[in-house]
Amino acid sequence: MTDLALPVGGCNGELIKQLGFMSNRHGLITGATGTGKTVTLQVLAEGFSRLGTPIFAADVKGDLTGISQQGKPHEEIDRRLSLIPLPDYTQRGYPTMCWDIFGESGHPVRTTISELGPLLLGNLLELNETQTGVLYACFAVADDEGMLLLDLNDLRAMLSWIGDNAKQLRTTYGHIARASVGAIQRRLLMLEEQGADQFFGEPALQITDLMQHDFSGNGVISLLSADRLIHQSPRLYAAFLMWLLSELFEELPETGDLETPKLVLFFDEAHLLFKGMPKSLLNKIDQVVRLIRSKGVGVFFVTQNPLDIPEAVAGQLGMKVQHALRAFTPKDQKTIRAVAQGFRTDGSTDIPALITQLGVGEALVSCLTEDGSPDFARETLVKPPESRIGPISDEERSTLLSRSPMKGKYDQSVDRESAYEMLAARAELAAKREAEEELAAQKAKEARRASRPASRRQSVGEAMLKSAARSVGRSLGSRLIRGILGSLLK
Numbered sequence: 001m002t003d004l005a006l007p008v009g010g011c012n013g014e015l016i017k018q019l020g021f022m023s024n025r026h027g028l029i030t031g032a033t034g035t036g037k038t039v040t041l042q043v044l045a046e047g048f049s050r051l052g053t054p055i056f057a058a059d060v061k062g063d064l065t066g067i068s069q070q071g072k073p074h075e076e077i078d079r080r081l082s083l084i085p086l087p088d089y090t091q092r093g094y095p096t097m098c099w100d101i102f103g104e105s106g107h108p109v110r111t112t113i114s115e116l117g118p119l120l121l122g123n124l125l126e127l128n129e130t131q132t133g134v135l136y137a138c139f140a141v142a143d144d145e146g147m148l149l150l151d152l153n154d155l156r157a158m159l160s161w162i163g164d165n166a167k168q169l170r171t172t173y174g175h176i177a178r179a180s181v182g183a184i185q186r187r188l189l190m191l192e193e194q195g196a197d198q199f200f201g202e203p204a205l206q207i208t209d210l211m212q213h214d215f216s217g218n219g220v221i222s223l224l225s226a227d228r229l230i231h232q233s234p235r236l237y238a239a240f241l242m243w244l245l246s247e248l249f250e251e252l253p254e255t256g257d258l259e260t261p262k263l264v265l266f267f268d269e270a271h272l273l274f275k276g277m278p279k280s281l282l283n284k285i286d287q288v289v290r291l292i293r294s295k296g297v298g299v300f301f302v303t304q305n306p307l308d309i310p311e312a313v314a315g316q317l318g319m320k321v322q323h324a325l326r327a328f329t330p331k332d333q334k335t336i337r338a339v340a341q342g343f344r345t346d347g348s349t350d351i352p353a354l355i356t357q358l359g360v361g362e363a364l365v366s367c368l369t370e371d372g373s374p375d376f377a378r379e380t381l382v383k384p385p386e387s388r389i390g391p392i393s394d395e396e397r398s399t400l401l402s403r404s405p406m407k408g409k410y411d412q413s414v415d416r417e418s419a420y421e422m423l424a425a426r427a428e429l430a431a432k433r434e435a436e437e438e439l440a441a442q443k444a445k446e447a448r449r450a451s452r453p454a455s456r457r458q459s460v461g462e463a464m465l466k467s468a469a470r471s472v473g474r475s476l477g478s479r480l481i482r483g484i485l486g487s488l489l490k
Contacts, residue, residue, distance in 0.1 A: 004020035004051055004259050004260055005018060005019050006020065006023075006046075006050065006051060008040075008043065008047075008321070008382065008383065009043075009363070009365065009382040009383045010084030010085060010383070011378045013083075013085065014085075015085050016365055016380050017367070018047070018319055018367050019367065019368065019369075020051050020259055020260040021258060021259050022319075022367070022368040022372065023053075023264065023298045024257065024258070024261045024293040024296055024298045025293060025298070025316075025318030025319070026293065026298055026301075026317045026318055026319070027298070027300040027317055028300065028302075028321070029041060029044075029301070029303075030302070030304065030306040030320075030321070030322055030323065031304065031322065031323020031324055031325065032323065032325055034360065035358070035360055036323055036360050036361040036362070036382060037302055037323055038061065038064065039361065039382065039389060040382050041057065041266055041268070041300075042066075042067055042385045042387065042389070044266075044300070045057060045067060045266065046094055048219055048261070048264050049218045049219040049220075051219070051260045052213065052219050053260045053261050053262070053264055054210060054211045054212055054213065054220050054221075054222070054262075055219055055220075055222065055264050055265075055266065056222045056224070056244070056264075056265050056266070057222070057223055057224070058223075058224045058226040058237070058241070059224060059227070060226045061227060062105075062225065062227045063391045064223055065098065065391050065392040065396075066387055066389055066391060066392055067094050067096055067221055067223075067385070068093050068094060068095075068096035068221075068387070068400055069388040069392060069396065070092050070387065071091035071385060071387050071388050072091070073091075074384075080381060080383065081384065083381055084383050089383075089386065090386060092386050092387065093388070094386075094387055095212075095213075095219075095221065096220070096221045096222075096223060096400060097212070097223070097400070097406060098400055098401060099222055099224045099225065100224070100225040101198060101224075101236070102198055102228060102229075103198060105225040106225050106397075106401065107404065107406050107407075107409070107411065108198070108411065108413075109199065109410075110198075110199060110202060110204050110205060110413070111199065111200065111205060112149065112151070112200060112202065112204055113148075113149035113151065113200050114142070114149045115243070115247075115488050116200075116243055116486075117139070117246075117482055117486025117488070118132070118139040118486055119485055119486035120239050120243055120485060120486055122136075123238075123239065123277060123281055124191070124236065124238075124239040125187040127187065130177065130180050131183055131184055133174070134159075134176055134181060134184065137173040137174060138158050138159055141162055141173060142158055143482075148488075150200065151197065152188055152191070152196070152197050152200055155188065159181050160181070160185075162176055163176065163182075166178065191233075191236070194233035195233060195236075199236060199240070201415075202415075202416070203409065203414055205410070209409075210222050211262065211263050224240075226269075230272070234269075234272045234275075235272075237269070237272055238273045238275075241267050242285065244265070245288050245292065246484065246487040248295060249288050249292050249485075250483040250487060252295040253295070254294050256294060258296050261297060261298040262296035262297060263296070263297050263298070264297070264299075264300065265299045265300065267299065268302040268303075269303065270303040271308035274308065274310055281485075282310055282312070282313075284484055285313065285485075286316070289313055300319075301313075301317065306322070306335075306338075314342075318367075318372075320342065320343065320374075321365050322339065323363045324359070325339065325355050326356065336355050337352050340355060343364065343377035344366060344375070344376055345376060345377055349377070349379070351364070354379060361382050362379065362380065362381055362382065363382055364378070364379060365377065365378055365380040366378075
């Protein structure tokens with residue numbers, strides 16, 4: 001391996017670096033509010049970009065967008081440069097693309113219901129065991145028929161149909177309780193009220209679009225606008241990040257350890273990913289995090305409390321950047337002692353005391369050595385970013401979007417012919433046959449049907465899927481295959 005590394009900061013005149021080929025061993029950035037986590041994230045993102053590694057980061061406060069603009073002189077920057085050996089420090093902006101699930105502050109981000117899968121969707125909807133079973137049955141029916149569920153309307157339609165045909169489906173798919181179907185429908189309405197309907201549909205996000213480079217070979221930094229998402233629908237935020245992990249795991253080939261990662265992910269407010277997560281899903285997430293490093297992907301979790309990360313996942317995180325924690329209560333003190341035990345020390349430093357005494361922009365940093373073992377934790381002054389600290393203006397954002405290579409690709413939603421039309425045709429054929437056999441009964445049914453109000457959500461015809469989605473080349477009669485987190489295998 002070549003000596004490709006990104007500088008993190010300085011300790012006693014020595015430059016602290018993260019080795020490029022060790023960056024797919026993941027990492028953790030933690031610290032109390034206002035201690036400098038976002039700036040540290042910005043510094044690491046800049047470093048990976050210079051190494052040619054694309055980055056995807058959740059911008060939960062809206063202030064990471066400054067990474068696209070050249071930094072400004074400041075006395076604090078000058079002070080840090082005098083303490084940290086950075087001979088090649090140059091203020092500049094980095095190639096940046098903006099994304100937004102709601103399509104307001106960046107390119108829209110979409111996926112289909114089928115691609116999300118029942119496992120992640122069930123967690124998103126906070127379903128109980130019985131309701132989750134019904135959801136699995138719904139997906140199984142759709143998969144067996146070769147039908148993809150694109151959006152929330154498709155899912156509602158399929159749920160209504162399996163509820164109406166529960167008796168016929170019982171032998172193959174088990175008992176489908178109408179009460180559970182109704183409960184799931186109500187959860188979907190709540191999800192729609194939170195704006196989730198904009199996330200499900202086409203064109204669906206292609207993972208390769210997050211792995212771009214500029215003309216100089218720098219990795220493009222993709223920023224997901226997550227401020228509204230965090231406050232409005234934190235479950236959707238968590239589901240999206242887990243889906244992203246799943247897609248990367250399923251789509252990328254095995255690469256082993258590279259000089260630099262193919263892609264680095266920064267998941268801010270990481271505690272939202274694991275809050276209320278069932279053990280079955282947690283085990284799968286642990287498995288994905290464990291194995292995705294062989295795909296050349298590094299994952300960095302960012303959160304306030306290191307204990308927010310489940311122990312099984314935390315054990316997979318190599319690089320650790322610990323900003324200050326506050327010890328106001330006995331519980332806080334216990335947390336700090338537990339955190340300190342996760343660092344390797346030479347015995348000369350009182351780690352628990354140091355964690356409480358770190359200033360803004362200072363951190364306890366432990367990187368991986370060349371043999372993969374954690375280095376001694378060192379008190380580090382984080383280097384100043386080369387880009388601007390803080391958000392960009394609306395005008396600057398508009399300029400970014402107008403110059404983006406993704407301009408026009410995802411801006412307009414697509415509602416193409418799909419399984420809905422197929423099933424509507426089936427229903428029409430069945431109606432004609434029934435009309436030939438029972439003309440009188442059919443007239444009565446037509447009269448009752450005509451008296452019902454047209455409803456996109458409730459009609460059986462519209463209960464049948466707009467899907468066919470990203471099935472690319474799949475025959476509709478074949479069973480669809482799902483991966484480790486329930487997403488579709490391409």
